[in-house]
Amino acid sequence: MDGFVPLNHYLLLSATLFVIGVLGVLLRRNVIVVFMSIEIMLNAVNISLIAFDHYLNNSDGQVFSFMVMCVAAAEVSVGLAIIISMFRNKPTVNLDEFNILKW
Amino acid sequence: MAYTVNRNVKLTLWERIYLPEIIRGMYITTRHFFINLFGFVPFFLGQKKHREIFTVYYPEETVKYPVAYRGRPVLALNENNLPNCVACGLCEIACPAYCIDIIPAENTGKQNEVERWPKEFTIDYAVCIFCGNCEEACPEEAIFMSDDCEISMLDRSKMKYNLEQLLVPIDQLKDRVEFTRKMYAKWNY
């Protein structure tokens, strides 16, 4: 197997995507996009997990990623439901306008 | 005559499972399919008189339309080879779609026996709705609904028929004339 991709390539990819996600969270005002950025971060973590898995010949990391996906699904379904119910109260998705915690 | 439709049909358990009923329905359609598919064969081989499909093979075969059928309106040409129309304009007024356009002219004596005659008589079949109001309104038995329905054209402007195109010998319309007489007679016009 020549030309294997070295581990740090994957880690670099993971780090890059993670930072992209962080920047998305920090910069965007649209709450849905912020949510998507969080998904990017989760994905970035998955890359690392699987990369380590691959390099250690182990399956635990893949199960972790599995669980990450599971958690992401749960998080998204509840999070978006919250967004919807917030939207009902205040028809905006602008994160900066959700600055009071009660209605 | 209000129909009451019973919407709460009680289904038996067998029917509520659906699947057997669906299969039954599919059996029926499949049976039709195969009968029709292979039913041709004996017909073509001459072993049978009738096709299995009774649908009319339309452009090749046509059916005789019943007399009550309202095809395109035409003008009757009487025995003297003159149109019965006297250009009274009643059909023009009766037409809900305003597809009839009549330009009357003074009778010079050679057109027909009455005062006026239609100098131009145009029906736009692209507009006509084949309602038959013109026929009903006509006092002179001049305009009739024929059984001709094949009037498709490639150009809109060709759908406008003028007097010459509209005229049809009254012999061809005998049944319809009879029919209109019977039809509208009792309505005391």
Add this chain to the structure above:
Amino acid sequence: MLEQYIGATVMFIMAIGIACGMVFMTSVLGPKRHFAEKMEPFECGEKQIVSPHQRFSVKFYLVAVLFVLFDIEAVFFFPWAILFKKLGMFGFVEMLFFIIILGVGLCYVWIKGGLDWE
């Protein structure tokens, strides 16, 4: 293992080619006659009186949520089904609990009317 993906990749690329080619062809071959009335969105000949950009029922969202969660469930099922004969009774009981817990969720949604469309 990776060699197995060559076929799929080639097919994928070719499929993209076919699809894009078709779109390209239709935009090249077809006539172009634009005028304002024609470009209206189809509304059976009427003017659009309601913008399509309106919010729709939250029920669809509920369906989507249920889909996501059940999809995850199905995804858990797949390796289990493959390994079923190996895991035996243990796996069966394990999955039984899983199904029961999610069945409770399904029942909850069902009772709450999340699956009703009236």
Add this chain to the structure above:
Amino acid sequence: MELLIFYPLAGFCVLMGLGVIISSSPINSALSLIAMMMGLAGVFVLQQAHFLAILQIIVYAGAIMVLFMFVIMLLNLKSAEEDTWSIRPQNTYVSVLTGFLALGALYKIACVISQAKLDSPAAVPDDFGTVVRVGTTLFTDFVLPFEVASILLLAAMVGAVVLAKNKID
């Protein structure tokens, strides 16, 4: 050979990730994210994690993103109507700066980690990343997380229904 596949894929992923946070309309963001996830599925395949790659598509691209699409459609946000970036520009600068610093730090860490005797992969057996292998790990070593996951999903289901369904009927 693999590197040749890896670089385009990684570049694609990063581009699409940037697309998510740069594009002004949320639907474009969502589509970029879907594309990024498919790219990541490719990366997973490259790492021999076949099952995870498929899951990435089924769960992330096929399910979670559908939910995003639904919400975008449900709320029907007008694109580009509002300024989608931060109000205060200095925040933006600080954030970007911080992001780059973090990136640098992470790169450093990545290099440190990969130099620590993880340079070459262990001999990867044929069944690595297959359904059987991952499933065996999941259903034997991780039974409790598996069952807890079901409770998590149950909670999510109930939560979503309660949140989304109240006040409409």
Add this chain to the structure above:
Amino acid sequence: MLNLACLVPIFPLIGSIINGFFGLRIGKNAVGMVACGSVALSFLTVLLMFASLLFTPAEERMFEQVLFTWMAAGDFSVDFGFQIDPLSMVMMLVVTGVGFLIHVYSIGYMHEEYSYYRYFAYLNLFMFSMLLLVMGNNFLVMFIGWEGVGVCSYFLIGYYFEKKSACDAGVKAFVVNRVGDFAFLLAIMYIFNIFGTIDFSDVMHMAPEKLIFGAEPVTIITLLLFIGATGKSAQIPLYTWLPDAMEGPTPVSALIHAATMVTAGVYMVVRCSVLFEMAPLIMLTVAFIGGATALMAATIGMTQYDIKRVLAYSTVSQIGYMFLACGVGAYTAAIFHLVTHAFFKACLFLGSGSVIHGIHGEQDMRKMGGLKEHQPITYITFLISTFAIAGIFPLSGFFSKDEILYHALMDGNIILWGMGATGALLTAFYMFRLVFMTFWGESRVDPHVHPHESPKVMTLPLMILAGLATVGGLLGIPLVHGWHALHNWLEPVLHFDLAATLEHSRHMLHAQGEHPASWAHLLIETEHNVWVEIALMLLSLGIAITGIVGAYFCYVKNPDLPGKFIKGQWGYELVKNKYGVDELYDATIVKPTVVGSFFLWKTADQKGIDGGVNAVANVIGWFSVQARVFQSGFVRNYALFMVMGFLVLLILMF
């Protein structure tokens, strides 16, 4: 078969959950079915376990089932487990058996109630807690059950929560129990401190080695345990809650406040018999407290007119007997009396419930009378149980009480025996006073009320319990060595080698350089003297008959006599007011507490503490105003700070 142990408490728990959450939906019949069914299931399970325990050799009748490690912190680790041995088996049989009968009875008794399901949910929960109490393999599990039964008792006493007296009684029971529970908890902590474990078997095995006979630690432990027991078992000085607890529904009184929960203290003392054996001082205290309670409660019982209160004092008195038995080291006798008492007292309570039910809620004996025609079954069963409690030959109470008195005389001293014997006389007297006032004589019932017999579902448990009260004595046939079945059964659990313990303690004391007093007198075995026993039996039979005749004389022959006799007697007034104990407690404990609390509230709390807190808050507020700059309210800013912090951490780490 013994593996089924964990099922036993789970059935009632499930029943409780079903009834508690879905009780209103599933309807009354189903609620009753679920409640009784769950208890019946656990009863059957217990029977199965009993059978299998019976067929194991006597030395191996000890089974521990650890369900899971409940908590582990450092070297402290508690398993959640069950211990099945002859002692707990006896308790389980009593609890589930009597409990089942009372559940069945409750279906009839509570049928008119709206919140029927609530009642059964509590009752099942009580069963669960009680089973936990008797089955637990360590002090903490027992303590959970202990608290659980306390809570259920509180719920059930306050079942008629719209009545203020019921609520107050519930609160009183709860608070008084807290005192005992606190002592119990202290005891557990002390035990853990000394032994490093709280498993019964470990503690009991290690006790003779780690503790010194009669020394301070064991005395303190047993004292604390005993205070705990007095709280739960309504002994002096913590008995006042039990009579008030009669505000609850009658089956509850029968189950909780007569048959099972109040005997938990006795069970606990017997369970810790090894510890008690090593503290002779406390043994004496137990015996005297028991005897005094027996006597005092009996005297109060004579003066009460509320049918349930009489029974309540009777219960207190009988439990006093049990403690008397424990105090003189006759644990078998205590358990024996516990079992027979469970039968006949449950029967009595249920009978009184039947009476109350039959005359539509009247509890005052002065408004009863002549009910034996109307309620023949209730009457007969009640009479049998009364004979049993009075100690008439061959009924169960005779055997158990007689055994206690015998041991009191032989192992204790004549004062204890005298207390017991007087108590027995009074018991016979007031119980027959109760019978005569209720069932005999002319009817004083409100003429609008038509007394009627209770339905089958109520009388059937009565009959079964009366039957058990009749034959229950056969468990412990005295006189002939080896015929005492209960003694044989409990022998392996209660085995305690006094001589070896003394020897060990002596060694330990020698090692510490002390010279202990001679304990030789403790080792003198008293001979089992059959003739003394027969004489005592005849004597107590005579006492009982005297009491009965006295009651007959006073309440049937000359109904006016007691009235004349007691008129103006200060002693009677004192007794009638329950010796003023409630007032005493009120004056000495409740009032000072209230006043002190008021002081604390107004002065210490509002001025001192609040002022300090406000000052701190003001200072922090000032700082917060300064720090508000960071709290922009934009979530992303917070996220930014988070990322920055993360970054700093990263840089610091690498």
Add this chain to the structure above:
Amino acid sequence: MFVDFLITLVKILFIFGVTVGFFAPVLTWVERKQSAIMQDRIGANRADILGFTAFGLFHIIADALKMFTKEDFIPRGANKALHTLSPIVALIPALITFAVIPFGGVYTLFGKEVNLVISDLDVGLLFIFAVASIATYGYVIAGWSSNNNWSLLGSIRVAAQMISYEVTMGLTIIGILMVYGTMRLTEIGAIQEDFWRWGIFLQPVGFFLFFAASIAENKRIPFDAPEAESELVAGYFTEYSGLKFGMFFMAEFVEMVTIGAIVTLLFFGGWNLPFVTMDGILSMFDFLGETGANIIALLIHVGVFFAKVCFFIFFQMIVRWTLPRFRYDQIMKLGWKILLPLSLANILITGAVILALE
């Protein structure tokens, strides 16, 4: 290496030829003709070349020409990029699903093992689901980007319906996976060489559930609420014309073929003839030499496979022309309240039976 690649390329071209080149166009005619015959009509027979109608087969050409030369219409206010993207996204999944579907066994041709599948993936079956889940976007975006009320309603409906039935489809397939114990479609096909281990015998309920779910997934009558002509004009592709419109149709027809292929593969023995094993064929045509016998076997197997596929396409068409359209609420009810619990029960029963038999 190069030969392998060439073989793969040939297989891909074959598949594209069969699906895009043959089935997709022919099915447009078949559907019309079959419905006509079924409904006692004579059906599509007008298009002629020099007077020959060839049972209306020339309609295919006419349709194709018409679609190519139609104007590509994008309504005012539509999102042009997405409007163009969506037919592509809808078509690609339909096309690449066939990548993992084997249409024959393994043959030794000229000393080289040839496996008649394009990508023999370990997660073959999941690949199909993954691809199917992507297809949803094409339809959703199509409706959403059209700035048309009908389209929007159609796309919402299509999204909800497709995802609902995706779940059901995923769960119904679990039973067959449990029985076969593998997700590799070639193995599933190979197992079914034994006639009595065909999926239809092992999972009869699973077959019905899967078939219903997959028809619903393909949005065909009776599950065509998203494109219901009488309610929503044409649903999500109301605003499409020309080849873009044709692409949606092509996707639908290719998916029909795919469904037929999957059903064949999972439940009806794939390329195997009942009671005829590969060895049997090889020994029968032994006289042709190894390669010859293998070629014969290949032809037989591919023929059998596509014959079965044709049957199931025919079957889908019969369903389409027999049943009326369900109401939308009925569709969702069927998916969530009937098929989903049934499939869960199917899983449990299958598991119990397997455990009991072992």
